[in-house]
Amino acid sequence: MVFKRLLGSLGVGGPTVDTVLDPGPVRPGSPLTGQVHLRGGRADFTVEHLTLELVARVEAEHADGESEGLVAFDRFTVGGGFRLGEGEAHSVPFSVTLPWETPLTELYGQGLGIVLGVRTELSVAGARDKGDLDPLAVAPLPVQEAVLEAFGDLGFGFRSADLEWGHISGTGQQLPFYQEIELIPAPQYAHALDEVEVTFLAGPAGVEVVLEADRRGGLFGEGHDTLVRFTVGHDDVRDWKAEIDGWMRRLIEHRSSYGTPAQYVPGGHGEHHHAGHRSGPGVGTAVAAGAAGLAVGVVGGMVAAEVIDEIGDFFEDDDDGGDEGED
Template sequence: MLRAFGVGGPTVDTVLTNPNVRPGDVLTGEVRIAGGDHPAEIDHVTLALLTRVEVESGDNEYNTNMEFHKYSVAQRLAVGPHQNLSLPFQLPVPVECPLNVVGGTQLAGMQLGLRTELEVRGAVDPGDLDPIWVHPLPSQDAVLQAFGHMGFRFTKADNERGRIHGVPQTLPFYQEIEFYPPPQFAGRVKQVELTFVTTPQHLHVILEADKRAGLLRAGGDVYGRFGVTHEQALGTDWTATINQWMAQVSGSRW
């Protein structure tokens, strides 16, 4: 009976060559399986990338763990008692993968992990979970550097389930990186949210400003979009581009 609860069954440990990656990179490592007290049949060994996603349902909001990419390592394995197996893998990271490290600092609110799933016949999946650290692409970093140079202050980051119209989004959620605006715009803009939607060739930058209401002006959300190739992003003056957009949003003069 204890076998049905995984007692004495195989255990799994995934070892990453390097947990630091960028969107579109390949995550490498090996899945190490140690046999238990009795023979076991493993139907599938699967890796899954997962993150926390905020879901809106009617008037309610909740957070859930969401798998957004799966990779099959092996199928139909027989593991003998106390036998050790090592399964190397190369897992492509989606180019739309959210970020959780910027400038060497973890983004508050962002969790990303690699889960190893073992489908053991007649037993509970032992599983394994390893954190991964996703750094920005050079094109994304150029935009983030401009936010820093302008004096924006990072507040938090999260993922929201849903789709942004007009961009080639493939994941069922998008990341929002939130900032307080610099002093020259703080009187008219509460905060600015930055979203990247990335393809192998292009970077789409979506900005959302939460504009304060005034005596003669309406508040609400204002959006800006910029689509460039990754090469063009490196040559773009993002400080000037974002400053011009913020000036238009806030109604400030140059």
């Protein structure tokens, strides 16, 4: 028996864990449900804690260059304090609520190239094992979907999406990173914009839509970025195509106001602020396939692409270690 305990403490003959998420993508702020299946090892064990950890692959910029790694952004204890007998099968159902700012991994079933996962941590006899890591699929909230679809209707193209370490000043951002969805400007805006990056910061009361426009420089001047913010409600019903056309035209028309204090744009269509610069920008993760600037249409004209998706290999590699940050 002592020898069995020794084997278990070293991970040989110890309990095994398999977390199964309920099928289908989930939405930010919504329940994530599933079951953790345990199988006892070659000895009896007391399971002290059973924890789920949400992780994301995030890019960061440092003085020495750029790097990327897994960042944990939420933890949930879903069980513990029970005895798991030798060879015994035991399942623990769970329902946890995703953070409102959880990044989107897909749109209309098309992957965006964002890597999210659920990692299961088993604590037994004072030892912790982070052995099970499962990919997490997150679909947009209805208002996020409406905004992205309207961009597509206007002729914008999808270029890439990534997660950037840092904070966007002037916003209510809660997580230590944010998502950028980079769009190729529609022809009617291409004379003034090189690209537009969309960031959603959702919360219980609504969604902040942060737009960063990389604007072309004139003959005698350099281009620069403008960061503006609009606030929309979860249940807002608008002519989103016209709304976003207005947002984009304001970006272009207010060149001279870059760097001025925050201002309110009348008309009842949300707040419009010149926000501070984003901190911690990274290099971005290329997602779209094909020639640069080519929009691949899906529902409503929004774009997607065949994603070069190595999420499975990434998760397998992560089991052997790698860069990891804490929130």
